[in-house]
Amino acid sequence: MSDRLPPLTALRAFEAAARHMSFARAAQELNVTPAALSFQIKSLEEHLGTPVFRRLNRAVELTTAGAALAPGATDGFQALTKAWRATIRLQDEGALTVTAGPAFTAKWLAPRFYEFARAHPEIDLRFSASLRRVDLARDDVDVAIRFGYGPYPDVYSMPLPVEWVMPVMTPELARQYPTTTALKNAPLIHDDSLNFMSPMLDWAAWFKMMGEEFTPSHGARFSNSDHAVDAALAGAGVVLGRRALVVKDLDEGRLVAPFRTALTGKARFSFLCQKGAETRPQIIAFRDWILAEIEKTAAVSEGLTIVPVEDIT
Numbered sequence: 001m002s003d004r005l006p007p008l009t010a011l012r013a014f015e016a017a018a019r020h021m022s023f024a025r026a027a028q029e030l031n032v033t034p035a036a037l038s039f040q041i042k043s044l045e046e047h048l049g050t051p052v053f054r055r056l057n058r059a060v061e062l063t064t065a066g067a068a069l070a071p072g073a074t075d076g077f078q079a080l081t082k083a084w085r086a087t088i089r090l091q092d093e094g095a096l097t098v099t100a101g102p103a104f105t106a107k108w109l110a111p112r113f114y115e116f117a118r119a120h121p122e123i124d125l126r127f128s129a130s131l132r133r134v135d136l137a138r139d140d141v142d143v144a145i146r147f148g149y150g151p152y153p154d155v156y157s158m159p160l161p162v163e164w165v166m167p168v169m170t171p172e173l174a175r176q177y178p179t180t181t182a183l184k185n186a187p188l189i190h191d192d193s194l195n196f197m198s199p200m201l202d203w204a205a206w207f208k209m210m211g212e213e214f215t216p217s218h219g220a221r222f223s224n225s226d227h228a229v230d231a232a233l234a235g236a237g238v239v240l241g242r243r244a245l246v247v248k249d250l251d252e253g254r255l256v257a258p259f260r261t262a263l264t265g266k267a268r269f270s271f272l273c274q275k276g277a278e279t280r281p282q283i284i285a286f287r288d289w290i291l292a293e294i295e296k297t298a299a300v301s302e303g304l305t306i307v308p309v310e311d312i313t
Helices: 008-020 023-030 034-048 064-090 102-109 113-119 171-176 203-209 225-233 243-251 281-296
Strands: 053-055 060-062 095-100 124-129 143-148 155-159 164-168 188-191 238-242 261-264 268-274 305-308
Touching: 008 023, 008 034, 008 064, 023 034, 060 064, 095 102, 095 281, 102 124, 102 143, 102 225, 102 243, 113 124, 113 281, 143 281, 164 203, 164 243, 188 225, 203 261, 225 238, 225 243, 238 243, 268 281
Parallel strands: 095 124, 095 143, 188 238, 261 305
Antiparallel strands: 053 060, 143 268, 155 268, 164 238, 164 261
16 A cells, blocks of 8 residues: 555645544544535545545444544644744744743733833734743744753754742841741742752751751742742741742832842753754843843842852752
8 A cells, every 4th residue: 555645635634534523523623625525525535545434324333444544644743734834933923832830920020021021112012921841943932931951952052040949038137037046937938839959958058057957847839939039028937049030020119039049050050942943033132131131139139149059968
């Protein structure tokens, strides 16, 4: 039997009919008559040399051959659709879709993006707050900002500044807990989103770095970093704030960091896009804007003692 594929229109008709298990609904989706759709499926069956559907009185069902073909046909058309959309997106210089984690979107992108919108009114900026793995070659995404260890093969990758954590709190709480010893009695907030890191950037590691053997057994726990920071902003406690998520609040005085010693791990944020797409005007504009915004608050990190967590564990 030949490996030559049948016409694409015949495969498309089969895929839609197999997905709907209805010739009528498939014909409606493809904007053809049921007779035309039936003709395309018949031509596919002739090409294959065996039926792919059993025609029942008021329904259809897949034959063994049809059941073998259907998953691959669906996957193939989904991949083709994604590739087509990605190709179209490469020609669009008026829109930019960015995906980042919910915490980074809420605490870094959302409070700043109006500056980008004001500087580039010609670009329609769209955010997708998600940690879902994306395929930059096929998905409807132009830029991904991801936190992790990397590397990121087969894509353009630009690492963002080193990420650190250190205790941050409201000025009022800072007056109540001025020393490391006093901090042991503070309401400590735990950011469980960092639990994937090894070694962990947690309170036990930070206190150990400060010469204190102390593993907190109390304190609220949050699975999302932005929620942990919001709790600290509300005065509910002290959180080990991640640089990217607290730097604006530190710069503007809503939070303070009285202990100028921070922990860092090997994970960091990276700016990612499809290889070759880094030369697209809207991606250049967005990348340059991110770097400029980072520079605005770079002074927050000045004078910090930043210790790799690997050195203390």
